[in-house]
Amino acid sequence: MLRADHFPIGALSAATGVNIETIRYYEKIGLIPAPPRTDGRQRVYDVSHLKRLTFIRRGRELGFSLDQVRELLGLVRGHDLTCANVKAMTDSHVTDIRRKVRDLRKLERVLTELAAKCAGDAVPDCPILDALSKGS
């Protein structure tokens, strides 16, 4: 944990695991507020930035888009989210994820089947390429 109550961007990056360039990017798109600066125009952060950025990182890790994270942060027209709002967003996100998993598992099955037909020898002729080429 950071002991100092003010720290530069590198420390914020290290503490949150968010890339320095990404932090500046988040500032540019208004996801985190522009922090105060030193006389030399270097950014100075405090614990509130650390918390907010940690929230963003976890949201991203859970697969929310930046826009969804923005919404979760209650940034949309200053509107405070209710628990019901958040649950609805989460449920719809889970539905998306389940669909992706289904699609990927199907892909996996098809590719595995194709690979099984493939002897893996040194000839240029291959059942996988055949399967991709054959008429509809």
Next chain:
Amino acid sequence: MLRADHFPIGALSAATGVNIETIRYYEKIGLIPAPPRTDGRQRVYDVSHLKRLTFIRRGRELGFSLDQVRELLGLVRGHDLTCANVKAMTDSHVTDIRRKVRDLRKLERVLTELAAKCAGDAVPDCPILDALSKGS
């Protein structure tokens, strides 16, 4: 199936299910050869283009990147692929897919657990937001 042996881009698009803009994009990045043109500079395709584009579309549907498709097409330095090459690419792709599935299922589990704790009522206080905010 197309009966004419020469056809314009719209017909190629309809026959393959690949968007017109995407076909031109594929040409620009060298994935399909530039076809001959009419006097009015409109592209004229034949069955070879149709086959190649179908191959590309199927490869994409199986989740290969354009660079992998390019490789499967044997475009990389004119080197012909052996069956072993193709099998190796496919296997590594399957490994990628399995990893993605694992990650997504984990995400699904975490989100489902979070959503279960959430009463879904109208108060602004929400266990999901709490979980994202809490210290590490």
Next chain:
DNA sequence: TATGCAATCTGTAGTCACTACAGCTACAAG
């Protein structure tokens, strides 16, 4: 105080695989 060097700054361009659009020209049917 001087110096050296790591950290930070801004701004731009690149990534992937397209998609969208503006403003133009070509072609086929009636």
Next chain:
DNA sequence: CTTGTAGCTGTAGTGACTACAGATTGCATA
């Protein structure tokens, strides 16, 4: 010959960053 659809080029936008160039700042040591 007109009308309408199809096609043309070139550029910019998408999401979520990442990479870089070239400048400046800040801090520690000599």
